[in-house]
Amino acid sequence: MLSDSYKVLLVKPDVLVTSQVLDVPLGVLYLSAFLKKHLKNDIEIAFIDLRMVNDQDKTLKELLETFNPDLVGISLLAFEQSFIFDYADFIKKYSSAKIVVGGPFPTYNYEKILLESDTDCAVIGEGERVFFNLISGYIEKKDISGIKGIAYYNGETVICNPREEHIGDLDSIPYPDYSLIDFKNYWGYHIQHNTILAERKYAPIISSRACPYQCIYCHNIFGKKIRERSPENTLGEIKLLYEEYGIREIHLVDDVFNFNRKRMHQLLHLIINSNMTIRIAFPNGLRGDLLTREDIALLKKAGTYTITFAIESASQRIQKMIKKNLDISKVIENINYASQIGLITRGFFMLGFPGETVAEIKQTVKLAIDSKLDLASFFEVVTFQRTGLDELVRDMYKDIDVTTNGGYNYLTGKSFYEQVTGFKLTRFIKKSYIRFFSFKRVYKLFIKAPDKIYLFRRILTSGWIILRA
Numbered sequence: 086m087l088s089d090s091y092k093v094l095l096v097k098p099d100v101l102v103t104s105q106v107l108d109v110p111l112g113v114l115y116l117s118a119f120l121k122k123h124l125k126n127d128i129e130i131a132f133i134d135l136r137m138v139n140d141q142d143k144t145l146k147e148l149l150e151t152f153n154p155d156l157v158g159i160s161l162l163a164f165e166q167s168f169i170f171d172y173a174d175f176i177k178k179y180s181s182a183k184i185v186v187g188g189p190f191p192t193y194n195y196e197k198i199l200l201e202s203d204t205d206c207a208v209i210g211e212g213e214r215v216f217f218n219l220i221s222g223y224i225e226k227k228d229i230s231g232i233k234g235i236a237y238y239n240g241e242t243v244i245c246n247p248r249e250e251h252i253g254d255l256d257s258i259p260y261p262d263y264s265l266i267d268f269k270n271y272w273g274y275h276i277q278h279n280t281i282l283a284e285r286k287y288a289p290i291i292s293s294r295a296c297p298y299q300c301i302y303c304h305n306i307f308g309k310k311i312r313e314r315s316p317e318n319t320l321g322e323i324k325l326l327y328e329e330y331g332i333r334e335i336h337l338v339d340d341v342f343n344f345n346r347k348r349m350h351q352l353l354h355l356i357i358n359s360n361m362t363i364r365i366a367f368p369n370g371l372r373g374d375l376l377t378r379e380d381i382a383l384l385k386k387a388g389t390y391t392i393t394f395a396i397e398s399a400s401q402r403i404q405k406m407i408k409k410n411l412d413i414s415k416v417i418e419n420i421n422y423a424s425q426i427g428l429i430t431r432g433f434f435m436l437g438f439p440g441e442t443v444a445e446i447k448q449t450v451k452l453a454i455d456s457k458l459d460l461a462s463f464f465e466v467v468t469f470q471r472t473g474l475d476e477l478v479r480d481m482y483k484d485i486d487v488t489t490n491g492g493y494n495y496l497t498g499k500s501f502y503e504q505v506t507g508f509k510l511t512r513f514i515k516k517s518y519i520r521f522f523s524f525k526r527v528y529k530l531f532i533k534a535p536d537k538i539y540l541f542r543r544i545l546t547s548g549w550i551i552l553r554a
């Protein structure tokens with residue numbers, strides 16, 4: 086490494102939330118790989134996942150002083166937002182680094198960040214190309230004000246440049262820079278995306294970007310035109326993880342992995358014909374009404390042991406209102422079939438949409454309880470700023486302050502719904518979990534679970550946190 090290379094410290098923050106999910110931060114690993122590919126020896130990258138450390142302040146201070154970065158890049162989801170307001174001054178105190186933020190929160194809330202913290206620049210949406218252009222500009226000491234996809238404060242006002250074009254050929258992006266992490270730190274009994282496991286050594290992969298659907302609660306980070314990696318490129322990454330890192334279970338975290346059935350089948354056939362024995366999970370859901378029996382059977386043959394179905398609501402009125410428009414009867418048919426062939430099925434449900442009646446909330450919980458689902462997650466509806474849902478909430482409840490963190494306070498766990506209706510949603514959700522997880526259902530789950538010891542220890546170590554929350 087050249088001694089005058091530009092030093093970038095990438096940070097994944099730690100914030101106080103009741104159920105901290107500890108998953109491999111694919112976004113920053115992609116950024117690092119892209120920068121290393123294009124800037125080679127001109128750049129040196131370090132990464133700190135603050136969720137892993139006991140003393141966040143001490144670790145960060147030491148790293149700032151020893152690594153002495155030119156730039157600190159922070160990845161922020163909405164619920165991690167407090168980090169930038171609490172730590173921008175801290176970073177500036179112990180280093181002379183520029184602070185650049187990126188990820189879903191800055192993409193939609195860059196003004197707040199730039200006006201209320203000592204942040205130099207926000208990267209909007211897909212980060213690889215924009216971050217590269219920005220850092221190249223800094224290295225070459227050029228004027229960065231015209232770079233597409235950034236927002237900054239010019240001393241008078243916040244400027245947000247037009248968005249950078251999305252990277253069309255996803256295969257041109259190198260695989261995530263796994264050298265930055267130690268996978269072992271992400272394996273264990275903490276809360277993870279998938280709830281259960283078949284193999285302890287697992288890793289997430291994203292094989293496509295963007296989603297053509299229009300759900301009003303969703304933040305659009307990668308655009309609406311789906312872009313796909315080729316099945317060969319995706320298989321190559323699975324092979325790398327399998328051979329170099331001993332990974333035996335893959336979690337596909339695409340927004341809609343099964344949108345293009347042809348590509349899905351091609352990848353599954355490649356996996357089946359490879360000499361790897363891997364297990365596959367879909368922790369954040371497949372589009373349940375697009376699946377066919379043939380798809381489900383092939384998914385199983387390729388190693389899938391669990392599928393999540395993001396159903397959200399049993400009410401067709403709510404489905405229409407949130408523009409999810411899921412065909413519920415088709416999804417139930419697919420859950421039944423998946424369950425029949427031995428897959429573990431999980432449902433995601435959202436309760437407390439604006440204007441949703443208590444009867445509709447109960448209808449959703451009833452659907453979950455009456456279904457063959459092995460696991461269910463009931464979420465209180467949260468609004469993120471600059472989504473259709475947020476507008477709806479603000480429109481519908483003009484007289485009430487529902488603005489705390491966009492209608493939801495992550496620390497108290499209270500959504501706007503309780504505030505505006507008086508219906509004790511949090512309590513209702515706890516009761517719904519107790520009703521859903523009947524002795525019979527838990528027993529069946531244990532029979533099906535590929536790693537029973539893991540499931541048992543997971544329930545002991547983190548199950549109570551969720552129920553307590």
Ligand code: B12
Binds near residue numbers: 277
């Ligand atoms: C896997 C996943 C998770 C996993 C892992 C998250 C992770 N590792 O980042 C887990 C389970 C933890 C998770 C949890 C939640 N998630 Co989630 N999740 C995803 C999902 C499906 C994929 C994330 C991913 O790997 N993307 C691929 C990488 C390449 O993208 P990326 O991380 O966004 O990074 C790119 C850019 O954002 C940007 N970028 C990111 N960081 C930085 C930093 C810098 C410095 C720069 C320059 C650029 C940059 O560049 C990167 C490369 O292009 C996304 C949807 C999506 N398609 O991205 C939702 C998403 C991130 N999740 C979302 C939500 C709402 C949640 C939850 C709050 C849901 C809930 N109600 O519980 C929880 C948080 C709970 C908790 N307590 O932790 C929202 C975030 C909305 C928001 N404004 O924050 C998303 C965007 C879904 C959506 N469309 O609305 N999630």
Ligand code: SF4
Binds near residue numbers: 300341
């Ligand atoms: S299907 Fe998922 S990613 Fe697509 S718009 Fe709906 S919530 Fe967003």
